[in-house]
Amino acid sequence: MPVVVACLVRVTGAVRRELIRRARGQKTAYRDKIRAQIVLRAADRQTNTQIAAALGVSVDTVRTWRGRFAEHGLAGLRDRPRSGRPSRFSAVHRAQVTALACQLPAQAGAPLARWSCPELAREAVAQGVTDAISAATVRRWLARDAIKPWQYRSWLFPRDPDFATKAERVLDLYERRWQGRKLRPDEYVISSDEKTSIQARCRCHPSLPPGRARMMRVNHEYERGGALAYLAAYDVHQARVFGRCAPATGIVPFMALVEQVMTSEPYVSAKRVFWVVDNGSSHRGKAAIDRLARRFPNAVMVHTPVHASWLNQVEIYFSVVQRKVVSPNDFTDLAEVEQRLTDFEKRYNATAKPFRWTFTRDDLHDLLARISQHEQQAVTVELPAAA
Template sequence: MKKMAYGHKTPHQARQRATIVLLAARGCPNSRIAAQTGMHVDTVRTWRSRFAGGGLPALSDRRRSGRPPSFTPLQVAEVKALACQLPAETGTPLSRWSCPELAREVVARAIAPAMSASTVRRWLKADAIKPWQYRSWIFIRDPDFRIGPGRPRVRPDRVIGDKGYTSKAIRAWLRCRGIAHTIPERSDQVRNRARRGSPGGRPPAFDKQVYKRRNLVERCFNRLNQWRGIATRYDKTAQSYRAAGTLASLLMWA
């Protein structure tokens, strides 16, 4: 209790309450304690009675009910479920959701009479939901994207990478899965294999003609990224982003 009353890092409220208990233990009346601490007599009486009934834990603040919630748990769940859907599935002409657009959609669907974008952002942040960062070109949900029975193909025929992917672990991983790869070696790997001689093994196969395809694809992406709208992906709708990509491609081929 003395450490709590005289400690340099003790909060001010806790120090005042501990001082009341110490002065009461010395036999000081409430009026004298109030005069020494500068608090009201009723406040001194309250903390003395709480300490007498509950001990040291009773000097902490009691849990308050706080402001009643403005939204029910069902409304919160409906907003999160809406954020996990693509706007195209709900008939909204957007490529991905933003917090203001979600707030307007919630009001339009009569899920809640009014809602701010900050409230939506706080709910989504609690579950790490970021619909504005959804990568539609990786996680494709379009049921018409692939027509036909069977499991979608996920294994490529060949992987073409630069020198940053020339480690033995990557090559072994591709080799055990039957994926052909064309990856150039770094100069230090070539020197180390030559220095070891026969134990260094044979150099991996490398087809220069196949590797030129990677350069062609990268240059095409770099040309497309010269368009600010394509590089930043700030378009609200998928139609406008597709139109920008089509226009840039036509100008490249013109």
């Protein structure tokens, strides 16, 4: 019988360093580590039998990777392409399941509020798209296109007939413009609103601080200690907050907040102070505008459109308060709630910077154009049904 001669393996300095890195790497795949060790031992003139015994693999395995490296170098240590098992599903199957996921369940006749991957797999079989399919396959297909039909967001069409005009005025103020002119240095923009019903929940057992491998723990049971409202005025360009607490919202608490701001510098001597507010009952309509102007002639009230409180920058500050001050809600009484809100206000003002407001007039026009296009599409779809 002819004698089988092992392939001669030569390893240069750069390739040796890479092989050593693979052979010693803590995160290297086991198969890559074994292949690198085979080549390194082969370069040291060890026989296939010696290498197989040292590494606990078969001689055929050693012979395979030794030969591939000798022929192709490092590229030879990669797995060759494999045909694998033929796919059970075609591109048409995937497209049909994706289209089903992009429909409301009611359109498919399913008594569901939202799709889930198991329900989509079940519906695909029920509609004859395929004989069988797993939820994991559906999940993998949807992940490629970032489709998540089990999630949802609420939204609202603009109902204010003057939505664009009112929104543009607010956005102009954020860019220090009013009626086409730049604001003077002694003109200020205040964003104001109320955060209602901040409760004092006294937990039945003390909250436990976080520890090693343990998050903070808050007891589920609590006793109600009442609720209060937190009113805040935020200077958009100076990043300064003025706040106060009240038993409830209303005209009197809101005007008390206005008094607190407008009787302090630099607002008391300002040429104009613009107050951006939403359409809440305490500052709604022309009556509120006139009431503010009578009390402070240099104050100008500017309303956001109806259902557009997201244009009011103070809402961003309220979201900070919710995350850092109120949640988790664990207070002994309302006095503690008020004290923490007051202390946080001072802490916030010490380091606050203006919010990076990036939503402009152009963004507003793009948004309204998309909404208008969506409305036209909805009307087009409904017309055949109406006929």
